[in-house]
Amino acid sequence: MRFTPHTAAERAAMLDALGFSEVMDLFADLPAEVRLGRDLNLPLGMPELELDRHVRSLADKNRHLGQMPSFLGAGAYDRFIPAAVSEILRRTEFYTSYTPYQPEVSQGTLQAIWEFQSLVAALYEMDVAQASLYDGATAAAEAMMVAVAETGRQGVVVARSVDPQVRSVIRTYAQGRSLQITELALDEDRCDLLELDRLLTDQVAVLIVQQPSFLGAIEPVAEMVESAHRVGALAVVIADPIAHAWLKPPGAYGADLAVGEGQGLGVAPSFGGPYVGLMAARQGLVRRLPGRIVGRTVDVDEKPGFVLTLQTREQHIRRQRATSNICTNQGLIALAATVYMSLVGPEGLRQVALLSHEGAEDLKGRLLAIPGVTALGPAKTFYEFAIRLPKDAREVNRRLLADGFIGGYALAADYPELGAGSWLLAVTEKRTKDEIAAFAKAVADAL
Amino acid sequence: MTIFDASRPGRRGVELPAAKTSTPAGLAEGELRRDLAWPELSEPEVIRHFVGLSRKNHAIDVGFYPLGSCTMKYNPKINEEMARLPGFAALHPLQPEETVQGALQLMWELQRDLAEITGMDRVSLQPAAGAQGEQTGVLMIKAYHRARQDLERTEVLIPDAAHGTNPATASLAGFDVVEVASDKRGGVDLEALKAKLGPKTAAVMLTNPSTLGLFEDNIVEIARLTHEAGGLLYYDGANLNAILGKCRPGDTGFDVVHVNLHKTFSTPHGGGGPGSGPVGVKEHLAPFLPGPTVGQDESGFHLVVGGPQSIGRMRSFYGNFGMHLRAYTYIRALGKDGLTTVAEDAVLNANYLLHLLKDRLTVPYERLAKHEFVVSLPKAIKEQTGVRTLDVAKRLLDFGVHSPTVYFPLIVDEAMMIEPTETESKETLEAFAAIVGTVLDEAVRDPEMVKTAPHTTPVRRLDEARAARQPDLRYRPQ
Numbered sequence: 001m002r003f004t005p006h007t008a009a010e011r012a013a014m015l016d017a018l019g020f021s022e023v024m025d026l027f028a029d030l031p032a033e034v035r036l037g038r039d040l041n042l043p044l045g046m047p048e049l050e051l052d053r054h055v056r057s058l059a060d061k062n063r064h065l066g067q068m069p070s071f072l073g074a075g076a077y078d079r080f081i082p083a084a085v086s087e088i089l090r091r092t093e094f095y096t097s098y099t100p101y102q103p104e105v106s107q108g109t110l111q112a113i114w115e116f117q118s119l120v121a122a123l124y125e126m127d128v129a130q131a132s133l134y135d136g137a138t139a140a141a142e143a144m145m146v147a148v149a150e151t152g153r154q155g156v157v158v159a160r161s162v163d164p165q166v167r168s169v170i171r172t173y174a175q176g177r178s179l180q181i182t183e184l185a186l187d188e189d190r191c192d193l194l195e196l197d198r199l200l201t202d203q204v205a206v207l208i209v210q211q212p213s214f215l216g217a218i219e220p221v222a223e224m225v226e227s228a229h230r231v232g233a234l235a236v237v238i239a240d241p242i243a244h245a246w247l248k249p250p251g252a253y254g255a256d257l258a259v260g261e262g263q264g265l266g267v268a269p270s271f272g273g274p275y276v277g278l279m280a281a282r283q284g285l286v287r288r289l290p291g292r293i294v295g296r297t298v299d300v301d302e303k304p305g306f307v308l309t310l311q312t313r314e315q316h317i318r319r320q321r322a323t324s325n326i327c328t329n330q331g332l333i334a335l336a337a338t339v340y341m342s343l344v345g346p347e348g349l350r351q352v353a354l355l356s357h358e359g360a361e362d363l364k365g366r367l368l369a370i371p372g373v374t375a376l377g378p379a380k381t382f383y384e385f386a387i388r389l390p391k392d393a394r395e396v397n398r399r400l401l402a403d404g405f406i407g408g409y410a411l412a413a414d415y416p417e418l419g420a421g422s423w424l425l426a427v428t429e430k431r432t433k434d435e436i437a438a439f440a441k442a443v444a445d446a447l
Numbered sequence: 448m449t450i451f452d453a454s455r456p457g458r459r460g461v462e463l464p465a466a467k468t469s470t471p472a473g474l475a476e477g478e479l480r481r482d483l484a485w486p487e488l489s490e491p492e493v494i495r496h497f498v499g500l501s502r503k504n505h506a507i508d509v510g511f512y513p514l515g516s517c518t519m520k521y522n523p524k525i526n527e528e529m530a531r532l533p534g535f536a537a538l539h540p541l542q543p544e545e546t547v548q549g550a551l552q553l554m555w556e557l558q559r560d561l562a563e564i565t566g567m568d569r570v571s572l573q574p575a576a577g578a579q580g581e582q583t584g585v586l587m588i589k590a591y592h593r594a595r596q597d598l599e600r601t602e603v604l605i606p607d608a609a610h611g612t613n614p615a616t617a618s619l620a621g622f623d624v625v626e627v628a629s630d631k632r633g634g635v636d637l638e639a640l641k642a643k644l645g646p647k648t649a650a651v652m653l654t655n656p657s658t659l660g661l662f663e664d665n666i667v668e669i670a671r672l673t674h675e676a677g678g679l680l681y682y683d684g685a686n687l688n689a690i691l692g693k694c695r696p697g698d699t700g701f702d703v704v705h706v707n708l709h710k711t712f713s714t715p716h717g718g719g720g721p722g723s724g725p726v727g728v729k730e731h732l733a734p735f736l737p738g739p740t741v742g743q744d745e746s747g748f749h750l751v752v753g754g755p756q757s758i759g760r761m762r763s764f765y766g767n768f769g770m771h772l773r774a775y776t777y778i779r780a781l782g783k784d785g786l787t788t789v790a791e792d793a794v795l796n797a798n799y800l801l802h803l804l805k806d807r808l809t810v811p812y813e814r815l816a817k818h819e820f821v822v823s824l825p826k827a828i829k830e831q832t833g834v835r836t837l838d839v840a841k842r843l844l845d846f847g848v849h850s851p852t853v854y855f856p857l858i859v860d861e862a863m864m865i866e867p868t869e870t871e872s873k874e875t876l877e878a879f880a881a882i883v884g885t886v887l888d889e890a891v892r893d894p895e896m897v898k899t900a901p902h903t904t905p906v907r908r909l910d911e912a913r914a915a916r917q918p919d920l921r922y923r924p925q
Contacts, residue, residue: 001785003521003713004792005872011792014799014873026794027693029662029815034699040692041563045782048525055776059534061549063542066533075763076540082461084490086531092508093501096522099719101514101852104904105505105844109718112500115450118922122484128920134575134721137763145619165763172737172759175586176620218478246471248480261763270530271550272540272764273575274721286918292719297914300899305906309914315578315615316855320624325615327578332717335497342450342493343460346483354466361472380473401543409541429463 001045065269069435070406071363073384073426074214075136075163075261076269079242079352080430085266085339094335099292099328103307104299110306113294113329116338123241123341124258125251126280131292131329132337136261137166139277140208140238141173142290142324143257146281147206147234148179149288149323155204155233159184159191161213162238164414170208179205186417189377189386190217196224200231210238211247215386215411215424217379222253229254241265241278243382245346245353250280257281266340267333276333287313290324352429356383359427359436366440367425370447376422383428386411389421391447396423399446405439450496451922454486460493484924503905504718505849511875513800515819515852515864516610516658518688518710523780526713526773535772540764544749550768551748555741557775558725564786565684565704566697567727571736573766577685580705580724581616581652586758587703587728587735588650588679589620594735594756597677600649604678606635608658608856610685622649629858633659633812635669648678655696656686656817658856658864660797670700679703679732684724687711688868689794689818692787703728708767712774723770737761792869793818796876800867803880807887811859819866821859828887829861832894836861839886841908842900846882 006014011023020026027035046054065078072078089095093108100106113131120129133139144156156174158167160183167183174181182199184207185192191209200207207228211221225235234256239249242264250258262276263269281289287310295309315322344352360383367373372390389396393410400407411422427436470479488496505512512519530536538547558570574580585603592600603617604625614624625643630636634657644651651673655663663669673680682696682704688711696704708714708723716722728736737760738753753759781789794817801810801820808822824836840850840863852864867876890897901907 001781001788003523003781003785004788004869006792006795010873011795014795018798018802023791023795026791026798026815029664029817030690030694031664031667033667034694036692036694036698040783040786042560042778042783042786045785046779048780051525051776051780052528054779055529055772056532056534058549058553059529059532061552062534062538063546064533064535064537065539066537068546070539070542072539072541074541078537078539080463082490084460084494087494088497088501090527091498091501093504093506095527095715095717096507096509097504097718098512098514098517098519098716102505102840102844102850103909104841104901104906105503105849106718107503107905108500109504111449111503112497112718114921117920118449118451119485121921125480128918132720134579135763137760138575138579163763165760168760169762172586172761173619175589175758176582178621218474244480245483246474246479248478252480268536268769269539270536271538271547271768273762273767274723274769275763286920293918293920295914296919297910299907299909301907303906305909307909307911307914309911309918309920311915315611317611318615319611320614320618322611322615322618325578325582325612325619327576327612328719328722330721331719332715333721335718338450339493339497341485342488342496343490345454345458345460345487346485347459347487348461348463349483349485351463351466354468354471355463357471358467380478382471397543401546406539406542406546 068404068406069431069439071408071425071427071439072406074409074424075165076272077264077426077428078269078430079264079428081266081268082343084343085336088339089332089336095332100308107305110294112335112338114296114306116334117294119338119341120278121280123244124239124280125249126258127283128286129280130289131294132334133277133279133291133326134330135275135277136259137169139259139279140166141170143236143259143279144170144206144208146257146285146288147236148177150234150285151205153203153205154179156181156206157184157199157204158208159210160186161191161215161217162208162210163214189215189379191219191224196227200227200233202231204231204233206234206236208236212240212243212382215376216381216384218382225254242353245349256285262337265337267336274333276330276337288323291326292329355429356427359431360385363425363427363436363440367443370444372447384424384426386422386424388419389423389447392420393423396446400442403442405442449922451486453488453492453496456487458487458489460488460490510847511871511879512849513851513865513867514849515866516685518866518868520713520868521870522713522715523777526776529776530769530772548747551741553775554771555743555748557771558741560778561706561725562727564691565706565727566695567704568730569733569736570725570727571740572725572771573737573761574705574724574726575762575767576722577705577707577724578612578616579761580726581612581683582619583726583737583761584681584703584705585616585620587732590735590756590758591732592649600647602647603649604643604651607858609654610658613652613683633661634663634665637665637668640669641672644672644676648676650679650681652681652683654683654685656689659812659821660816660819661812661814662817666699685710686818689790691790692783693790703732708770708774713777714770714773721767721770723767739765789869796867796869796871800865800876800880803877804883807884819864821862821864823859824861828890832890834890834894834897836863838897838900842886842897843882844901845903848879848882
């Protein structure tokens, strides 16, 4: 076996040193009734040459984004990843290390996390950020738990325009603590602000909104945050990092927590994961944050260095009184985002977002010019937008696939009220003008 | 030097095609941000910065990493190669099913293989990490009791040796945590367990082998008692590496398990993540599994959403697919023969290293170890020299090895928890034992050397009190 070094002679010598004659002696403490007593029902191991061929054959059964221009977003995006990001992720000193329990030999990981925290806090213009969470959905759910702990209230208002998967995860996390979740309805393609005022009571711990929304709409978040604060609730804004190259950041209008999915920041779509959840907060909430936080300090020689800090929030110290059960962070994926943010810098991120926005506006104009295609509502959008087709969006997607395109997200399964023709499209910086034009033509043909 | 200090206005690390406009059309001034305080660097500067950081890390590929309970085994390189194939890495999770049949097949086979390895009936790959696997399992247990209108079960019983995530998870799921003492042999104290089991018991959470590295040989009795009281038995898969192909949790009475793909199945720890914590259940818990899972019929593989009793989603999409892919590659590389060898060599290595160290360190439980073992710094050394386990751990770093997990489990004083894993050679184990011997000699001869260690690492002991008292959690321009 190529990953274990022992030869038969070495095994024998080691067993002999232990006073054993055979390997099974090492398992003498397993009662007979619990021993498996047969081989596992799995194939035999494969040499690397065969294994490589086998796993590639599975990859070859898929059709990937490099083979078909995609206009699908809905929470995961086909964005450009600079080669330098991938190169750093292959550093085995990063990917074969573990969570920094011994800071003296983990300064690389610790400093990278501290830089990640700094970049995320700057992006959202919040006071502090933590070391990352599993993904955007769990970051939103954890933010809800922070607000519940901070306010001592049980009510949660979640905008219906929040990603349906995120709402689902929020509901799962809420089961444990019996929280009451209410959905804030849509008014055409944006949050219903009159309804919001009815839902916000002094029982509400938190309002959760998404900017831009799942439907792509730029929401009146500043007003909504203010409404939440009026009843003493906290406001959590799920903020897309790419669109926020341009959009006013949550810290600028008083959000208590800003969270987001970091996949767009240099992380491959990889069929849904691993991704990375971003979380930033105002200073007053730092001791309620879930997960790891890295702080800068000095060593005994006054040399600057980094350590895990404020650990009395965490499960390994506080056990059942911890702020969360999360054990580490999303290490390597947070590193990918850190390298990406460092490479693109402020200008690069603005340009990624602007190119995506221009492409989306171009596509939106072309699609809305097709007879029977209408906008969902009056909202401004950034790089993702929803429209209504005169046909079932799933059927249109099937036609487009036959033409070699991955179409948009058919919204009706999550939003039956929007109708079978409702369709969500995303354009990233990777889509060329020709692809956009060809796609618009294919849509027109499919209708 | 941080990446912010290296910034020079105007430098660019990425060039993109030119945009036609200079600001997003149609957005009002009030909707736009003023600036974005990120650093500006060229590509070579970014590369040097992060390569420089990487060199300040200890890692498995650099040297021995016997961090107990973490299973720091070698991460095969073929896994990384496969995970980067565009046929996997460039798949959108919401693509039409017919375009992702290979990915779904892989997940379906992995679900089946993990069910076989753990002895469970059904598996969901969705949980993003071990702690989230626990959360999934405990929420399913809660839903199970609720579905049976068995509404008074408010307690989860957890051994005092358990990992901190167990009580944190139970609490997050809304249960009261009841601690169960360990007996003199390091196992669950059956009398204490009996006294605490009752009509309020929702579940008992166990790790087997335990965090002491000992096989819970009363497991069948524990399962019987738990089930008699109406509770369910939860298996924390942190230590599954020790029993692969030898014993299956499902056959010893567990109702739900989680598996850490980043421990047992070689997916890289990544400096703290991403992990992956699939859960397996017996048939009676299957209706509560989070969806989607992958099913198969004559037309191919399909994503199957959770049924009406499902606890719902644990995270977005289907879990950490990139980790599923690496674990799958590992399981296929090893097969049934190789996986059994993993358990055998992991246990052989732990016992051999314990044998090499047992005359120098205090062994609290003189039993056969499984994949890891717990030892303490001898009291005499501590009393005579003032040297503590922490100091020994720090001094080990000077010799190019990582220290064991220290001060855990909490029930052993001055604990060092050592897990060598199966991928280490006999010479590495012997060299480590020799280093420990050297450090212990030094503790007596020159205690200051040990108490002020480490001396040769990129930084020396850090002021953690100052970090907590004056939190400096992000870059701020001077």
